[in-house]
Amino acid sequence: MNSGPETLPPGRASAERILTILSCFERGDEALSLAEITRRTELVKSTVLRLSVALLDSGFLVRDIHGDYRLGPEIARLNLIYTEAMRMEHYIIPVLQSLVEHTGETASIYIRHGSYRLCQYRVNSPHQLGVHKQPGDVRPMDEASSAIILRNFGDNGEHKVAIKLPLFTEGASDPYAASMSIPVFQGGGAMLGALVLAGPCNRLNAERAEQYSDLMLSSALSLSRQLGGEAAFLRALQAPA
Structure with a gap:
């Protein structure tokens, strides 16, 4: 008792x-x-x-x-x-590194930056042929998976329409590139951004994306849990009311 x-x-x-x-x-x-x-x-x-x-x-x-x-x-x-003690990269970078090790593709975190999306953290693919960008790179809010995730999800897991997570798109920003994305949340339910796995279409295709689906889900859940946003992440998986 x-x-x-x-x-x-x-x-x-x-x-x-x-x-x-x-x-x-x-x-x-x-x-x-x-x-x-x-x-x-x-x-x-x-x-x-x-x-x-x-x-x-x-x-x-x-x-x-x-x-x-x-x-x-x-x-x-x-x-x-x-x-200052809980620098997010101490939690984020190991998750990105693990994704790269398991898939061979580039892993990153994109955040909303006004009318653009900004790459905040990234671990590049070891392959010479891959999607290689650096933190700080800015991309348009087009129809790439990360842009759709950033537009659709808000704080506390609130979302506008039901999306099968992780979301896979190909040829949106680059006709030869594909990506899959899923939201990540932090303390207080605030949305951190989109966890993204990206690579060339000939490697990261729909079939391969399906194989990586559970890995992306577990990675986003683990990161959200470490940052204090597990409850918000689980709400994001539910259909909107």
């Missing part, structure tokens, strides 16, 4: 209540009233009031002119430390 906050040692109980207050803030919240924090945490109002004093003193919360609570500058400082 799990112990609730009331049965825990005093120090741990207070720590868990403090974490409950901080974690009740959700994406999109600018400020929360005392009543709303009490409702979300299901803590006693006097407990929230007492613990909020410590959070205000330490900079984890601030109060605005209306008396409502906002996340404070200490949260931003810790987030910066976390972001």
